[in-house]
Amino acid sequence: MKSKFTILSALFIILAGFRLSDSLFVTPPHFPKPNYDFSKNPLTKSKIQLGRALFYDPILSRNNTISCSSCHSQYSAFTHTDHDLSHGIDDRIGFRNSPSLMNLAWKSSFMWDGAVHHLDLQSLAPISNPLEMDEKIENVVSKLQTSNIYPNLFYEAFGDSIITGENTLKAISQFMLTLVSANSKYDSVMLKLSSFTLQENIGYNLFKKNCASCHKEPLFTNDEFKNNGLPLDTTLNDLGRYKVSQNPLDSLKFKVPTLRNIEFSFPYMHDGRFKNLKQVLNHYTKGIASNNRISDELKAPIILSSNEKVDMIAFLLTLSDKQFLFNPQHSYPKEILLGTVKN
Amino acid sequence: MKIINFILAFFLIAFNSTSYSQSKRIQISITPTFEHQILHLDDSSFIRNDWNNLQIEVLKFYISNIQFLKSGKLVLEEKNSFHLIDAADKNTWNIVVENHENAIYDEVRYNLGINSSTNAAGALGGDLDPTKGMYWTWQSGYINFKLEGTSSVCKTRNNSFTFHLGGFLEPFYAIQFLSFFIKDQQQINLNLDIAQLLRRIELSKQNHIMSPSTDAVNLSKIVAESFKISEN
Known part of the structure; x- marks a missing residue:
C-alpha cells in the first residue's frame, strides 16, 4: 500500500513537472519534436528569469561592458544589425556575423561551423573569446557570487546561493530556449488561420521549388552544413566546418541559417557580405562560385526573373514574427538589472 | 541537554563505525611523478635544469569510469565516476570507492578522459564543471589531459609547450582505456611518470597540441602508457 502511494506520488510529481515545463515551453503544433532534452534541465520561471538577467548583463565580460545582447539584440531577431562582422569588447572585430537566436531547442549544433554541440x-x-567578452567562466562565477543580486537569484532558481558554472550555463540555456518564433504570417497560414496574398503564394511556390531542401520548413533550416558557393573572402580565409572536422570535404561549408525573421536579421551570410535580400537572391541566381564541393542542391542553376525575385521576397517577409521581436518576456529585465547599478 | 548531545554523538559514532566495518573501501592513489620523484606543483613550478631547463607548470587530467573485475567479469563499478586529478592539489590524488558488496576482484579498469556520451550531456557539475578549466570554449568538449610548461628546446614564445589533449568524436576520439591486474587489495597505487612521457615526445618539434587531432590521439596513447601500478 505504502509503495503504491509512493509510486502514485512520484507519478504525480513527474506529471506536474511536465505540465509546468509545458506551460513555459510549448511546441508549436506544426513544429517537430525539439532536440533539446528538457528532462536534464527542466524549465522553471525563476531559472528562465535568472538566465534572462545573465543574457542582458555585461558582468559576463572581462570589463563588464559587453553582454550577450550586445551582439544579439531582440529587435533584430537576436543578431547584430549593421555589422558584417560582429564586434565585441574594446570594439574588437570578430571574424563572423553573429547568428540570430530563435528556435534553439530544435538545433543539434551551434555556431556557423557547428563547433558547439550543446x-x-x-x-x-562568446564569454571566453578574446574578441567577444574575453572573460573566464571561473571569473564570471566569482563576480556573480559577490554581486548584490545573483546569490539570491541563484537561490530562488536552484535552491543554492553557491553559484557554479553548471548552473550559470543552464540558466542562460533556459532563457534561450524560450526564444521560440512561431507566430509569423507563414505560421498562421500553415495553421489555416489566414491566407497568403497572390504574390506571397507565388513566392512560396518558388521557395518550395528552389530553396526548401536546405531551408526546410517549418524551421527554415535543415541544421546541416552546406557549401553555398560563396567565393572565399581572402581577408578572412574562413573555411567554416573544416576547422572543426578537419575533413577537406567540409571546406567552405557553413550552417544553413534559419530564414525566420530574415527581414530584420541583415546583413546576411556567415561574414555578413550581403546587405539585403536582393543581393542574396542575386548570389543564388548568378553569383555562385564554381567549385567542386558545392552542395548538391545548388548544382543545377536557380533561375528567377526579376519579378519572381520580388515575389520570393514577398514570401520571405511573411516569416517575420512581430510577437517574437517585441515580446516583453524576451526583453531587457530592467526590474532585475536596473537595481544593481552602483554609484 | 549536554547528556542528550552526548548520547546523540555516541549513537552517531557507533552507527558510522558499524557502516564502515560492513563495507570495505578501496583507495586508489594516483601520484604524478618525475623519475620516481613526486611531482607536486604546490606553489611553484617543478624545475629540472638537467632536463633542458624543464619547468612543469600545469598537470591536470581526468580519470573516469572506475571498474573492478574478477576473471574478466564486472563485479564493482563506481557510480558517477569522474575525477579531476591536479598535480597542484594533493587532495585530488586519492579516490575512495565504496565496496558495499565486498566484491572480490583481480583487475581494475579506468578511463583517461571523458567519454562521448558525457561530453554530449550538456553542462555538468562537480569535477566536470566548466569552471575547472578543463572544457574547451571555442568548441565543445572536455580536455582529458593538460600539461603545460617550458623547455629550452622549444623554440616557441617563452619556450613554452602546451598539451591540451581531448576530442570525443571519431576519428579524433582521444579517451584511453586502461587496465591493471591486481591482487584483491584495498590500496591501489598508480603513478603517472611525466619523465617517461617526455622521453617519448620530441619537444623541439612537437610542443603545442590544443585541439582534437590525430596528434592528440597518438599522444593520449603515450600518456596512457606512462601510468604504472606499484606494489604495496
Missing part, C-alpha cells in the same frame, strides 16, 4: 555549453564560447 546549447548549455554554447555561452562558454
Whole structure:
C-alpha cells in the first residue's frame, strides 16, 4: 500500500513537472519534436528569469561592458544589425556575423561551423573569446557570487546561493530556449488561420521549388552544413566546418541559417557580405562560385526573373514574427538589472 | 541537554563505525611523478635544469569510469565516476570507492578522459564543471589531459609547450582505456611518470597540441602508457 502511494506520488510529481515545463515551453503544433532534452534541465520561471538577467548583463565580460545582447539584440531577431562582422569588447572585430537566436531547442549544433554541440555549453564560447567578452567562466562565477543580486537569484532558481558554472550555463540555456518564433504570417497560414496574398503564394511556390531542401520548413533550416558557393573572402580565409572536422570535404561549408525573421536579421551570410535580400537572391541566381564541393542542391542553376525575385521576397517577409521581436518576456529585465547599478 | 548531545554523538559514532566495518573501501592513489620523484606543483613550478631547463607548470587530467573485475567479469563499478586529478592539489590524488558488496576482484579498469556520451550531456557539475578549466570554449568538449610548461628546446614564445589533449568524436576520439591486474587489495597505487612521457615526445618539434587531432590521439596513447601500478 505504502509503495503504491509512493509510486502514485512520484507519478504525480513527474506529471506536474511536465505540465509546468509545458506551460513555459510549448511546441508549436506544426513544429517537430525539439532536440533539446528538457528532462536534464527542466524549465522553471525563476531559472528562465535568472538566465534572462545573465543574457542582458555585461558582468559576463572581462570589463563588464559587453553582454550577450550586445551582439544579439531582440529587435533584430537576436543578431547584430549593421555589422558584417560582429564586434565585441574594446570594439574588437570578430571574424563572423553573429547568428540570430530563435528556435534553439530544435538545433543539434551551434555556431556557423557547428563547433558547439550543446546549447548549455554554447555561452562558454562568446564569454571566453578574446574578441567577444574575453572573460573566464571561473571569473564570471566569482563576480556573480559577490554581486548584490545573483546569490539570491541563484537561490530562488536552484535552491543554492553557491553559484557554479553548471548552473550559470543552464540558466542562460533556459532563457534561450524560450526564444521560440512561431507566430509569423507563414505560421498562421500553415495553421489555416489566414491566407497568403497572390504574390506571397507565388513566392512560396518558388521557395518550395528552389530553396526548401536546405531551408526546410517549418524551421527554415535543415541544421546541416552546406557549401553555398560563396567565393572565399581572402581577408578572412574562413573555411567554416573544416576547422572543426578537419575533413577537406567540409571546406567552405557553413550552417544553413534559419530564414525566420530574415527581414530584420541583415546583413546576411556567415561574414555578413550581403546587405539585403536582393543581393542574396542575386548570389543564388548568378553569383555562385564554381567549385567542386558545392552542395548538391545548388548544382543545377536557380533561375528567377526579376519579378519572381520580388515575389520570393514577398514570401520571405511573411516569416517575420512581430510577437517574437517585441515580446516583453524576451526583453531587457530592467526590474532585475536596473537595481544593481552602483554609484 | 549536554547528556542528550552526548548520547546523540555516541549513537552517531557507533552507527558510522558499524557502516564502515560492513563495507570495505578501496583507495586508489594516483601520484604524478618525475623519475620516481613526486611531482607536486604546490606553489611553484617543478624545475629540472638537467632536463633542458624543464619547468612543469600545469598537470591536470581526468580519470573516469572506475571498474573492478574478477576473471574478466564486472563485479564493482563506481557510480558517477569522474575525477579531476591536479598535480597542484594533493587532495585530488586519492579516490575512495565504496565496496558495499565486498566484491572480490583481480583487475581494475579506468578511463583517461571523458567519454562521448558525457561530453554530449550538456553542462555538468562537480569535477566536470566548466569552471575547472578543463572544457574547451571555442568548441565543445572536455580536455582529458593538460600539461603545460617550458623547455629550452622549444623554440616557441617563452619556450613554452602546451598539451591540451581531448576530442570525443571519431576519428579524433582521444579517451584511453586502461587496465591493471591486481591482487584483491584495498590500496591501489598508480603513478603517472611525466619523465617517461617526455622521453617519448620530441619537444623541439612537437610542443603545442590544443585541439582534437590525430596528434592528440597518438599522444593520449603515450600518456596512457606512462601510468604504472606499484606494489604495496
